[in-house]
Amino acid sequence: MNKKISLGTLISIIILAVALTFSLTFVTSLQYFNTKVNNLTERENMYKKIQEIDALARSSFYEDIEEEYLLDYICTGYVAGLDDKYSAYMTAEEYNRIVQQNAGSIVGVGLSFTKDSSGYINVTKVYKDSPAETAEIQVGDTIVKIDGVDTTSLSLTEATNMISGETGTKVSLVVRHSGEEVTLDITRRKITLQSVESRMIGNYGYIRILEFNESTVGQFNDAMNSLRSQNAIGVIFDVRNNTGGTLNSVCDILDTLLPAGPIVLGADKQPLYNSDANEMVLPAVCLINENTVSAAELFASALKDYGKASLVGNTSFGKGVMQTTYQLTDGSAVRLTTGLFYPPKGSSFNETGIIPDYSVVMSADKTAYLETLDESTDSQLSKAIEVVSSLAIK
Secondary structure (H helix, E strand, C coil), X not given: CCCCCCHHHHXXXXXXXXXXXXXXXXXXXXXXXXXXXXXXXXXXXXXXXXXXXXXXXXXXXXXXXXXHHHHHHHHHHHHHCCCCCCCEEECHHHHHHHHHHHHCXXXXXXXXXXXXXXXXXXXXXXXXXXXXXXXXXXXXXXXXXXXXXXXXXXXXXXXXXXXXXXXXXXXXXXXXXXXXXXXXXXXXXEEECCCEEEEEECCEEEEEECCECCCHHHHHHHHHHHHHHCCCCCEXXXXXXXXXXXXXXXXXXXXXXXXXXXXXXXXXXXXXXXXCCCCXXXXXXXXXXXXXXXXXXXXXXXXXXXXXXXXXXXXXXXXXEEEEEEECCCCCEEEEEEEEXXXXXXXXXXXXXXXXCEECCCCHHHHHCHHHCCCCCXXXXXXXXXXXXXXXXX
C-alpha cells in the first residue's frame, strides 16, 4: 500500500533539508574563512617583523647595507624556513648554471670537487675537453686558492660561484699536485657535459651514467648501440655517485629498456610516464651506492621492478620527492619540493633508499674517486661482472 505524504509534511522536510545544507555550508565556509584570516594575520605579523628589523638595521647598523646581498639572503632565509632540505632559492647566476647543466652544458673550467676534512677543495672529476683538462689538473689534486682567496675560508657553494663565470673570463687557481703548488690562470668557456661513459669489459658492456640531463638520452642511446655492435652479451649500468637530474631524461632512457607499462607514479599512484613495448633483452646489472640519488634511484628501482636488472653495491641515498623550479621576475628562482614520486611497483624509497640484491661496501676514498678504479680495484664492479656473467649463462 502506498502512503501519501501531506503537503505540510513535505514542506517541512524541504525546509529541514535546506536548513541542514545551509548549516553545513556555513560551518565549512566559516572554517575556510578562519583559516584565511589566520594565514593573513600570520603573514601580516611576518611582514611587520621584517619591517621592524629593517628599520632598526637602517637606523643603527654601522656600515652601509648592500641591498642586493640583503635581498638574496632574505629570500634564502624564507625558503630555508620551509624546513625542506631540497627546496632552495637561487640567484639569477645560480639559476642560469642549473639551466645550462640540465641542457647538458656548463660555462666554467670543467671541474667537480668536494671539501676535505682540512677545508680545502679536492678535485673529484675533470671533464673531458675542458680548460681544466688542458691545464693538466687531475683527480685528487687540491685547490688551495681561488683568485687569491684561501679555499678553507669558503663554503662549497662560494667556491663553485668563484670558479664559475662568463665565457672568456679568467680565474686564477693555486693547485697542489704531488706536494707541489702551481698557479694556473684558466679561461672559462662553454663545455658540453659528457654524462655517459661506456666500454667493453670482456664480453660485457659497461655504461656509467654520471647525471641525467637533456643530452644524456642521446649519449646513452649511442652507447647502447655501440655495445650491441660489439656483440655484448650482457650490460652493466653504473649510477653510483649519480646525484640525479631531470625526470624527463631518466624516463626517456627507461622507455628504451622497459616493457610496456608505467615508468614512474605520482603522489596519487597514477602514472606520470609510460613505456612502450620496445624493451632491452640483454641480461643486466645496475651498480648503486649511497650517492645514488633521486632520478638515479628511479632508474635502478624501475629496472629492478620489471626484472630487468639485479642491483649491486650498497643502499642508495633515499630521495623520492620531486622539485619544481620557478623563475622569478628578476631572473632568480626558487626550487620547491612539490610531491612524492614512486617507481613502477609503487614502493617508495624516500628516506629509506634502495637495498641492493648483492651488498658490496667500499671505502669512502674509493667511492669518491671511482674514475681512478677499474674492474681489478673496484670490488663493486667486480661483483657486478660476476653477477651479469651468471645471468648470461642461464
